[in-house]
Amino acid sequence: MSAAATAPGTAAPGLEIDGVDKAFGEKRALDGVSFTVPAGRIVGFVGNNGAGKSTTMRIVMGLTALDGGAVRWDGRPLDSAARRRIGYMPEERGLYPRMRVLEQLAYLGRLSGHSPAGAAAAARRWADRLGLAGAGRARLSELSLGNQQRVQLAAALLHDPLLLLLDEPFSGLDPSAVGVMSEVLREQAARGRPVLFSSHQLDLVERLCDQVVIISAGRIVADGPVAELRSGGPVRYRIAADGLRPGWAGGLPGVTELEWRDGGCVVETGPARDQELLAAAGKAGPLREFTPVRPSLTDLYRDVVDGLGNDEASDKVSDDDAD
Template sequence: MADIRLAGGAVARQLEIDRLSKRFGEITALEDITFQVSAGEIFGLVGSNGAGKTTAMRIVLGVIAADAGEVRWEGTPVRLDTRRRIGYMPEERGLYPRMRVAEQLEYLACLHGMTASAAHASVDAWTERLGVADRRDDDVIKLSLGNQQRVQLAAALVHDPEILVLDEPFSGLDPVAVDVMSAVLRDKAGTGVPVVFSSHQLDLVERLCDRVGIVRHGRMITAGTVDDLRAGGREELIVHAPQAAPGWADRLPGVTVHDHSDGRTRLTLGEDADDQLILRAALATGPVHEFARRRPSLTELFRHIVGPREEIS
């Protein structure tokens, strides 16, 4: 893949995951997976259990090595010095349970190259921002799971990273904490930091991300903006006619009925379908409370792509 270059020949600030492949024995975890995250962009990586999301993130961080492919930042292969500038939040939390929150965060910040005074100031700022300032002197093990999650995010942010890679950062958080973390990720992206995270909360991914990639069996099946992905899905017609009996639309030309529940019918229309004929048929059953075209949500699109038997994770 050629470097993305700006005017004057400068290489764009972009994290590139280029044709990564990885096998564990007979299991193919990743196969030729490629995507890019530009500076200031939030990229959501979604897929079923075992799809390869965590493996890809671990390769970016150098936790494991790829069998093939390359990870680049600003057009240069990612090495140890670059990885020190990445903020990483693993799915399996990596905090020391019997170490105090502030002491631990300062230690991690210094490992990434910060001075002691800068680390101390950063810990104060991030624990305050993430709502755990009053727990700075507590051992991590004494915190609730939600507060441990907040401290883990602070650990990814405390050294002022250039890149954020977060594996299931919203897992176990209450709605207030989700809002706090979402605001933090938007703010970091607003400063030019590329953010890539995985999540099984697809409604949250849909609201938060600039672009989304769907991974299945180690392959990137599709990637793009949420609007672009939804536009590629089939358009549906939703008809809410409370008095309509099941089957009221079955014989209408060009109409495929997908489900009918509590007076709400979900249809797709062929080229020969007439929406006015459908409306008249619905009105013939009684009042119509809703008659609207809609594109599938990201959750519905995901289920269509990966199949109903695969669990989201």
């Protein structure tokens, strides 16, 4: 399910990362990484610590040199002029802690090309939109971490970017701030802006994203629409029947009992085994439930990444990406 590279001479809608390689000494950080972020889509970029997410974003921004492959914007090599139109939010925050919020945003707006009046107007507009109107005169260091995140997003949006590239934008946000930021990202996508963000909050990625790219140990291991990835996961059923007891499926080849809860059992099996399961469960007693279970993105992530069996692919998703 990895993204295929666009054929030479074919314009790619939005951002295209094509066969990108990167090594740091003996460590191969990226190995043929390829995926696209189409116009008007929100793409979630997920993976364990050290998988290559931040390195990929830094390469897009020109902050880290690639060793091989290419990065293109609308089918053309991504140059410095195009990079100035990217709204980038790095994981390592780069704002000035002692500057006041509106003063800082207006300053950054001028750096991005606004006139002084235009920069001040953009600063006020985004502060209001992101719920910072009451914090405009506060110094950044006086704000909560969540509100500092909002200021960082405002800084990325000041110059009306054509692409949003956000590294862990939801880290440390309370539910209210998550709602505001999610709404802003949807608005940007509705305007045709490609949005790429990394996150370890897989439930949020599942709700918000049109497409998910999973990276492990520098390689893309899954890429596609959320619904498509979930439908391509393991076949699971929840079964409840009078008299059903643990071990009932032990005689069925390729069937695994995953969990028992509320008088029912979730099993995993191969395709086209539903009639065999029905018959076996029916022998225990009258059926009360036989329901297909679609794996969540968290389940899919564990199946794909943990199934690789490499040292980098652990089953713990933590808050900091050590790329």
